[in-house]
Amino acid sequence: MTKAPALAAQRLQVSLGGRRIVDVPALTLPAGRWTAVVGPNGAGKTTLLKAMAHLLPAHGSVQLLGRRMEEWPGKARARTLSWLGQGEAGTDDLLAQDVVMLGRLPHQAWLAAPSAADHAAIERAMRRTQCWEWRKRPLGQLSGGERQRVLLARAFAVEAEVLLMDEPLANLDAPHQADWLLAVRELVVAGRTVVSVLHELGMALHADELLVLQCGRPVHQGASDDPVTHAALRDVFDKRIEIHKVAGEWVVLPR
Numbered sequence: 171m172t173k174a175p176a177l178a179a180q181r182l183q184v185s186l187g188g189r190r191i192v193d194v195p196a197l198t199l200p201a202g203r204w205t206a207v208v209g210p211n212g213a214g215k216t217t218l219l220k221a222m223a224h225l226l227p228a229h230g231s232v233q234l235l236g237r238r239m240e241e242w243p244g245k246a247r248a249r250t251l252s253w254l255g256q257g258e259a260g261t262d263d264l265l266a267q268d269v270v271m272l273g274r275l276p277h278q279a280w281l282a283a284p285s286a287a288d289h290a291a292i293e294r295a296m297r298r299t300q301c302w303e304w305r306k307r308p309l310g311q312l313s314g315g316e317r318q319r320v321l322l323a324r325a326f327a328v329e330a331e332v333l334l335m336d337e338p339l340a341n342l343d344a345p346h347q348a349d350w351l352l353a354v355r356e357l358v359v360a361g362r363t364v365v366s367v368l369h370e371l372g373m374a375l376h377a378d379e380l381l382v383l384q385c386g387r388p389v390h391q392g393a394s395d396d397p398v399t400h401a402a403l404r405d406v407f408d409k410r411i412e413i414h415k416v417a418g419e420w421v422v423l424p425r
C-alpha cells in the first residue's frame with residue numbers, strides 16, 4: 171500500500187481583506203520528508219501554511235495523512251500536527267518549561283497533571299534546542315533567540331507525525347541554526363514530516379524538497395539540488411539571486 175501524503179490540498183483558496191491571497195489548485199506534501207516553502211515577501215507562504223494547518227478559514231479541502239481535516243477529532247489532530255507560528259505572543263508570564271509543556275496538552279486528559287512521559291518529552295525537547303538551563307525563567311525575560319528556542323522546544327515536545335514551522339530560524343544564531351537542521355534531519359530519518367517556511371534560501375536548500383510560491387500559487391515543487399528548482403527560484407526572485415556550490419554546500423547570494 172502506498173503511504174498517504176503528510177498533507178494534501180485541492181482547490182485551496184484563502185482571501186484576506188477582500189483579496190485572494192492563496193490559490194492552490196492541488197498540492198501534495200510527501201510524508202517522511204522535509205519540504206521548505208520559499209518565495210518572495212508577500213507570496214503567501216505564511217497564509218498557505220496556516221491554511222494547511224487549518225488555522226485560517228479557507229475554501230477547498232485539506233487532508234492530513236489521508237484524512238480530511240474536519241474529520242479528525244481535535245485532540246488527535248493536535249497530537250499529529252505540530253505548529254510553530256511567527257511572533258507568537260501571550261505567554262510571556264509563563265515559565266519556559268510551562269510553555270513547552272503546552273505542547274503536551276494534546277496528550278493529556280482534561281485537567282490531568284502531566285505524566286512522567288510528558289516531563290520526559292519536554293526535557294528531551296528542551297535539551298534538543300538547548301534551553302533546559304533556563305526552564306525556570308519566564309518567557310518574557312528571554313532574548314529573541316532564547317525565546318525562539320523555547321517555542322521550538324514546544325513544537326518538538328508534541329512529538330507529532332507532521333511539523334509545520336513558520337520561520338523556525340528567526341533570531342537563531344548560526345550554531346543554533348545548525349542544531350535545528352540536525353534536529354530536522356533526525357526527525358525525517360525517524361519517518362516524521364517537516365514543512366517549514368524559510369527566508370534564508372541557503373538553509374532552505376538543505377531541505378529534501380522546495381515548494382516555490384509566487385503570488386499565492388505554487389510555481390514549482392522539486393528536489394532542492396535539482397537545477398530546475400534553482401531556475402524556478404531565480405525566476406521568482408527576478409534573477410536577483412545567484413546559487414553556487416561552495417565546499418559541498420549551496421550558497422545563495424543576492425545581486
Ligand SMILES: Nc1ncnc2c1ncn2[C@@H]1O[C@H](COP(=O)(O)OP(=O)(O)OP(=O)(O)O)[C@@H](O)[C@H]1O
Nearest residue numbers: 186187191209210211212213214215216217218369
Ligand atoms: N490579515 C490580513 N489581512 C489582509 N491582508 C493580509 C493579511 N495577512 C496577510 N495579508 C496579505 O497577504 C499577502 C501574503 O502574506 P503572507 O504573510 O502569507 O506572505 P509571506 O509570503 O509569508 O510573506 P513574507 O515573506 O513577507 O513573510 C501579503 O500581501 C499580505 O499583505
